Structure formats: structure tokens, C-alpha cells
Amino acid sequence: MTPRSLDEWLDYQQRVHALGVDLGLARVREVWRRMDAPRIAPVVVTVGGTNGKGSTIAFLEAMLAAAGKRVGCYTSPHLLRYNERVRVAGTDADDAVLVEAFERIESARLEQADDPVTLTYFEFGTLAALWIFAHARLDVAVLEVGLGGRLDAVNIVDADVSIVTTIALDHEDWLGRDREQIAREKAGIFRAGRPAVIGDADAPAALAHSAHETGATIFQAGRDYHFEPAARGWRWRAHGREIALPDPELAAPVQRANAAAAIAALHVLRDQLGVDDVALAAGVRSAHVVARLQRFVKPGAAELVIDVAHNPQAAEVLARWLAQTPAGGRTLAVFGALADKDIAGIVAPLAARIDRWFVAGLDADTPRGLAAPDLLARMDAAVAPLRHEVFGDVATALDAAVAQAQVRDRILAFGSFHVAAPALAWAARNDFTAAT
Template sequence: MTFRSTSLSDWLDHQQRVHPRAIELGLERVRAVWRRLGAPVPAPVVVTIGGTYGKGSTVAFLEAMLAADGRRVGAYTSPHLLRYNERVRVGGAEVSDDLLVDAFARIEAARVGDTGDAEGLALTYFEYGTLAALWVFAHAGLDVALLEVGLGGRLDAVNIIDADASIVTTVDLDHQEWLGDDRDSIGREKAGIFRAGMPAIVAESDPPAALLDAAHRLGTDLRRAGHQYGYDIHADGTWRWHGGGATLALPRPGLAAPCQHANAAGAIAVVHALRARLGWNPAAIARGVADARVGARLQRFDGEPALVVDVAHNPQAAGVLAEWLRREPSRGRTLAVFGALADKDVSAIVAVLAPHVDRWYPAGLERDSPRGLDAASLVALFGASVDTARIAPPGAGVGDALAAACRAAQPRDRVIAFGSFFVAAAALEFAARR
């Protein structure tokens, strides 16, 4: 029997049960259901955004720039922080439960086919969400759709759509069990979103050779940071973008991390590559750079102590966070609330941040995800970079760890919460209550 419900939460619970695995890379099943839906095309112009780190920020810059130019933009991102609806935005607003439920009902009917066989074509939670976004976008009268890759690129569900331009933000070690154990292997997977003859933007300052080789072999219109475009940052954070004969004087990015100039520059390279179809409006680009916002990217909450929330969950992201901490020294101590999933390189993350953290508050995530580390297991992976005297007793969840850190903090101290989207979500809820 085909599943039916008018409740979004019921649909999300159902999706968790349909496929025996949370991740199942491959395009055959999701493409078959997409075709049964009538192969909805999300927008006249589609941009696919991949990379190890910086995808969400790049989407935010593109969304803000294009909206400032009067374009109707759809953005599909993942994961969400507080509400599933965050994943699908139209015109800058999260879509309603009703729209998502309608899309899921159509997907379910297409999945089980004419026989009504509940086994049907098994889709993962992410594949349901991707198809729902494509369906919603196709009926929303968009000018541009922005599709963020969930994992990898070549076999990710968003790759059933041929993008008019694609960008790979960065390439680093993450999800090695799915993508490979070195940057070349991971780079090849991420290059799978490129298309022959289409703009392929590489925002990584030092990309692996395999990524560039794949782009060249495919015959893409390759546009690489430091080659086809570049940027210069001034001491006050304002900057200049240049590429393809164009030069822009730009304000400090609205997102705080040092890497955000690179993310914004890559987004501008996308707009420049598509200027024949989307136009080239320097004022709108500058406004978008300044106005872009995305949750839990060095998001600061004032108070005593100040709270900073970030989704840094791999060594590369930890390095960005460490550089920000170095540039923005605390007037007092820095207390870190940290939680991670079992597939993360905890010792490498901790080693990068250890010089900038005075005391650690490990948070268990075993109640949030089957892959979540409990606090004691997390501490066991810290390695030698942190003296045990700097680690608070393990055993607490994120809320408990945050409360403990805030109780211990002096007025000039700051608390940073990072390590997983689960940590960030709990920290945002904590910030709303205090």
C-alpha cells in the first residue's frame, strides 16, 4: 500500500524506513523515479555546488547576489539545522510543509509505480529530499536553481540534473569510506558534477591534479582561482575581484570566516561565467557579498559569555575556525563545546584547534545520530595535543556541555560550539533560550 499522510514529520519518518541504508550512492534509482515524475527541470538556469567545505556559504553568496539583481532563486541545501524546510528555499523563504508533503506524495506514487508495491524503488532520505526540491522548483517559476551536492558529486542525487555551471569549492579528506582515501580520489568524485562545454569553476586554491585532469578531459570551460579569476584583499577586509576583463571593488563579506573571500570569489566567477544569460550587475554583486547570511557559520550571539556557533566538522573546516580564532583573540578564555560523528578525524580536528582553546567540553551525540560518538569515546580520540587537565569530565550531551561551559565562563570569556550540525542545532536552540 502506498504511504499517505498530511504530516511532514510522518513523511520524514517514513523515508528513514524505506531504504535499509542512510547513504546509497548511485543515480539509477533516483533517476528512474525522476523520469516517472516527468523529469522536472528545476529552472532555466541551474548551478550545482560541490566541495568538501564552503558549499553552503557559496550558495548563500549566489542566492544573495542573484536576488539583489531581481532574480527569483531556488536553493536546495543540506543538512538542515532546526527545520527540514530550511533545505528548500524559494525567493529566500523556506517552502511550506504543505508543498513538501505534496511533493513527497507524488514521489511516493512514482516510486511504487502502477502496482502500488510498497517495496518499489528504494530511495534514501536524501534522494526523497532532492526529488522534492526539483519538483517544487519546477513549479515555482524560478530564474535560477542552486543545487548543493550532499556527498561527493559524481554519484550524488543532484547530479541527475545537467547544470549550466558547476563549482567545486574545496577538496579535502572527508567521507573517505565513500569517496576515497586521498585528495585525488575525492577530487575525481567531485569533478563528476562538471559537464562538457559548460563552465566549471574551481575555487580551491590548490586543487588536486585529478580534479583538473577530469575537467580538461571532459572539455569543460575551466575557470580556476588564481588563473582565470583572482582577488586581492585589503587590510580592512574590503577587496577586489578580477577575471575575464572585469574588475569589481567589493565590501567585506557578510560572512565572517577568513575563507569567505574565496567562497564569494567563486560565486562571482559563476555569475561572470553565466553573464550572457543572467546579466552582469556589479552593484547587485556587491550588495550580495555584504548581505549573504547562513546559519552556524561563525554565528555570534552576544552576552556574557559570548557564544559562537560553527559547523566545522572536518580538519579543513577546523583550520578555518582556528584562523578566525587567531585573528579574533578573546579578551578572556576560549571554551570549546565539541561533538562529532564516528566517521570524523577527531584527533586532526582537535590538533588544529588545540592552540586556540583553553578548555574543552566534550559533548556526546549518541542520542542524536546512530553515528554519534558519546563523550567518553570522543575524548579517547583527542590524542596528545590536549592535556587532560584542559578537558571537562565527559558524559554530557550538547545542551549539558553548553550549560557547563557557560557556568564556568567569566564575563570576558567566549564559548564556541562546533563539530557537527547536531552540535550547531543544539547550540542555536540553547542561544534562543538563554
Template structure:
């Protein structure tokens, strides 16, 4: 349905939030369609509202959500009113848009969607076909523009250059890491992917690069553009010594607590967030105490999220080889007294071989689950078994379940005291795993 009244069904009933989300998935013929022309036109019809006086855009292969969480916590501790747009969500769509740490309500999202639909259909001869992600991005920008924010934090969805978030000229842009993922859209090597992600940089504005060895094409793009490049290991440095760690740039040095977020990469994500605030220090109060407290308290779901019990459950969204390597490093650093049991599901366009290669030495038994009910891109459990068969011994596959909940139930039924269960592979794995953990705690 690509036309019709903006806020009603054919019957005249006002759409609920689930109705709107269902409608959005049917407006554009493709789930993903990169490009800014369509979304920019609708944004223009809405008046091109600026989301906040200061905008920080965060892109990269992994670490985007965690970096936004660090920024949100640090700025919140310093008394700033912050809006954060992230994706995908875990349990509720509302999680994607937060103002002052609170998820947007249904009414605010519905109001935004109604306005976007009216703008989309303003030319009845040529209605603009938006994707699901583009609706959400425009809704976040609209809501933020009417919330009197100090800072808006925008997480890139896919790539950077042609992502809907790139509508907005960021005051500071961060690229956390660059690795292989979404190759069908971004290219088959780090240079190609790095060029796409560098598209969020702007002339003369700070461009934070969160890894010390980024692709040369990313650096070349930033230099040719004339961005104010600030690179980990060169323009700012950090060490990972326990119990505290240090961040330094120019004459500034901070001594910081360990992040609550557990993965080995989280100090790097926090360091990139601090580099962004350091770049903005003339426009925002430089508040070391608030930065330290933000490092200490920042939270985000399903990033090595641990649930105590016998066995322990660990939930992580690792869905590409780089994230799998980070998960494997943590598993090695935190050995369990028993077995490590994987509950794994994946989308068919992911580098499953690379994920399994990184984690196979750390996993004693695999419980596979299908995601075909959750996404057209989701693999069935049997298809997943066929994909990973060359990487692990057949006897290591303990069971194949219809979905994540069933696979978790089977894993827990057969686990012994001292074992731990690790659920990973997709946000579509993490969401039911979190629901399973909540049920188990009751």
C-alpha cells in the first residue's frame, strides 16, 4: 500500500504503532535501498528540521551502539539533554529513539509517522517510496527537533555515505571499526567498505577513527575531503591497564574506571566517544568527572550481557567475523569450569564461515536454530547446519531446534553445573534470548 490517507486504515480507524510498522514494510518493494534522494525529499517537505544544535554521527562495522551508549551516558552525567537514535531494536521498536534516556512513546512515534506519511504523499502523482529504516530515521529526526536537545546522537544503519542518517551534517563523525560485513551492499574488502563508511565525514569537521589500523582508503577519503582527522593511536591514545585505564590527547589526560560493558573492545569504544567530546570541548563543557561516571555506568543490552544461574547465560549480538573474534577473546579470558555451549542462529547473507572459524575453538557443543520465521534472510536450522558442517565436527552439533527459544530450552535441559550457554549470531537471536532469560528469572 503506497498511497491513501496518512493516518487511517481504509476503515477510518487510526493506526496503532504495530499497524504503522507493518505498513512501512510494504511501502517500498525492497527492504534495503541505499540512497539519499528519496529520504531527503521527504525531509525537505517536513521543513528539514535540525535535530539538535550539536549532532554526533556514529558509523562503523561494530561498536556503534556501544559508542552511542558511552556518549549518551557521559553527556547525560554532565547535565546535557541528549537524544539517541540506534538500530535495530531488541525487544521494542521504541528503543530506537530515546530522549534523556527514555524510550519514545507510541504516541510520539505515531505522530511522527503520520507527518512523514503526509509529506511522502504530498505529490499524489509521484508518492515517495520510503523503506522501513528511512521512516524510522525521519521519525527520530522529527522527534528530536521538537525536544529542545543539547546533542543528538545518530547511529548509522548500514554503510554511511548512502545511509539515511547521512542526511544530517554531523558536527563530529565517528567510524568505530571497519571489517567485512554487508558485502553485497558495501564492497568485498576493507578499503571499499571503509570508503563507504567515511562518507559520514564532513569538510573541516572532526572525524574520529576508532582503530589504529584503518583501511588506507578511509584515510585517503578523509584527507582528500579535508576532514579534521583524529585517529586512535596517533591523535589520541589509550591504554588498557587494569584496574584503571588512561586516555590522552594533546595535553589532556584522563584516568578512567573500567567500563561496565565487558567486551575487550569496549575501552576502544569509550576512547572514541571521549575523542568526540574532546573535539567538541569548546562547545560543550569538558567534564572529566562526568566522562568517568559515564564510562562506569554506560549500558546496552546483548553486548556480553550475563545472566547468573546454573548454567550461566551470556547473550551477545555478534553477527560478523570481527564481532565473533571479540566474543572469542572474551571467552578465552573468562574460562568456565564446565563446557561452553553455543546457541547460534544466523542470516544467510552473513559470513557464517568466518564467524564459526573464530569461535569454534572456544565452543564445546552447538545448538543451532532457525531464523527463517523472523526474516526473509534468515536461515533454517538445517541450512545453517549444512553451512557450518565443514568447520566443526558433526558430533559437536548437539541439537537442531526450530527457533532460538527451543534451542535454548534444549541447551539448558542438557547443560551441567559449571557449563555456560552463549547465545549469539544476530539481533534476532539476542531478542528471544533476553526474553528467555527474563522468563528463567521469574
């Protein structure tokens, strides 16, 4: 096999399969079988849902680390470096480890030379994470479901507990046109006789119904566990257990729900893991995830907030945060989106909260990206004409927003991971630092 660098492997993976998304488990399961399907960790947690997956995983990782556990986390997409997707004991996988995993996958994929198994970019990455975790002496592996659940590559692993955070409309072309259909797809990560944590008290009935049909043991917010404000912070309770907790460092009230779901998963795993209340509280306090209402500051400049909100549910959460945390001056939004997103559903809850829009094209970054004029046309069709300017890319839009902003203003960069990544890079180049 010709040696390849990590970048060369990733470029190869983008080209080797005809489809960017090819849902189904048969191909990836066959390659994993050829790799001898080693056990990846003594305990496995999978996390699916429309929004909140990354934050819930951050809480799980922080709580388990506080309890002294060696944790592997697989998440996607990445923001600045592919290595972010595979993390062991809080450290991103290095290039050599990823390359070694890809070489093993390729060998298995081509085992029958006359009939090679095709894999997508995401499937290569999933198998690499599983392979790395299987050789990392983990206590716990935490896996983020990439798209849907039932047919996502992560679902070749039988988890000890599965979490579904929220159900909302997103990726309808693959998952279904209503919340009930999407719920049934996401319920595919549940397993018979194992706990199914449902983090949304208002989840579609199809989610619990599908879990019941599977034979999973349902543990749902608002029914089996509860969380509410307290005089200081908040508290989580279930089955006679009550835990006093600090507020998360992660912004937005919704983060309590994400932390509560993570606690629920560790509660049902208490016999295997024994994570105590002190570790849970420490994890709530210390959990961190990039580009989730992440604030950046620079002396003499408006603050910059970067968020990956990219569907209507996430936009509503963002709008509530803006209402509860008003800027001293105006809010200037740098916004970009992918073509398959519900632009009307994203813009509508935010229109009254944003004073000026800096519309950024993403068409040069990804084939799915909307050019700025096309995005603006869809925005204008959704709401009354907005005060706006149009730019070819995120960095140029940020330059313009900063040039117009006063110190008391807020600049908000949001709409996609393809907005968050260049915004993070721009912040670093321009001497903005993450607020503590």
C-alpha cells in the first residue's frame, strides 16, 4: 500500500465513493467484521438527536474524566482539524494513529480484490474511531451518531445506553418530513434490554413507542428523571436520588437539559461505572465545547459570539439566548447556510433580534453551500426585507461587521459548521481570545 499522509487519506476518502451520504450498515459492518470487530470499550454510550449531541457528549466526557475514567469520544464534524473527531483521554488523535487506522481499514476493504467494499468519508472515520478506541484501553467510549440513527455507521455498535437528545426537523431528505418519522429513525440506536435515555420531555410519541417496541428500557426527562432550578444552580432527581448542581459554563438554558441527559445516562450505568455526585457536579461545571455560543473578546472591540445553530430548533434556542442576554448595543449577524437547510425556519425566530445581517456565501467551501445571493433571496422570501450586506465568504463578512461595530455591539457568527470553522480561524488571526 502506498504510504499517504493524513491529508492525502482524507482527499482519497472524498473521492473513493460515489455518494457523500450512503445510509446503510451492511458495507461498514462487513469491513468491521474483516477487522475482527474488536470490543471498543467495556462500556459504550451512543448519543443521537437533532441538536445537543455535542454538548451532551462534552458533559459526559467531563463527568467521566472527573470520576477518573479513561474516555474515548467520537464526534463530527470537525471545525479546524480532522483530528478533533477522535479524542482519547481528552487529547485529539494524532496523524500517525489515524493514518494507521485508515491503512487497516483499507486493507480490510480491499480484502476481496475482485469485489472491494465501498465506504464513504464518514464511514472511514467511524471505523477509524472504533479501531483506535479498541486499542486505547478505555473505560468508556462515547459515540456521536452522525445522521439519523437506524442506518448510521455508528449503529453497528451495540451501546450499553443510548441517548436521544431532541427531535426536530433537519435532514428531511434522508430522515423524513415530520418529527414522528425522524423520531423512528433516531430510535434505531436503542437496544433490547438496555436503557434508552430520552432527553426531551416533549419528544414525539413515536420515539418512546419505538423504544418500547425494541424492548429498550425507557428513561425519559419529565417522566423518569427531572431537573429544576434551585436557590443556587439547579438540581437533578430520579428514583430518590437528588443531586445539587452548579450552572454549566456552557451558555444557554438548554444546556441544563443536555447535562441532565448525560447525568441520566450515568445514573442508569451507576452499577458499571459508579460515577458519584461530586464528579457529576464537577463535569457540569467544567464541560466545554467549541462554537456553542462561544464568546471571544478583544480590547476595544465588540464581542464575537460563534454558534453552529443550523436548523430551526437551534435558531429558536439562539433567539432565546439573545433575548435573555442582550448586547449593550446592536447585534450584527454573520450568517451562512447550506442549501438543504430550512432557511425560513432559521431566520424567522432571529429576525427581531438582529439589527444587521452580513450574508456570507459558503459555495466555495462545500458543494452543499449556498452562494450569498441565493441565501439572501431565500431569507427575503421568508421574512420582511432585512438590513443586510452580501459577501463572498465568512472572513470578508466578519471584516465588514467588525469595521462597522461599536464597542458595545455584539457580532454573532452562526448558521453552519462551515461558518463556525472560518470564524474561529478569523478570531485567532485577529487576536480575539475566548472569554472565560
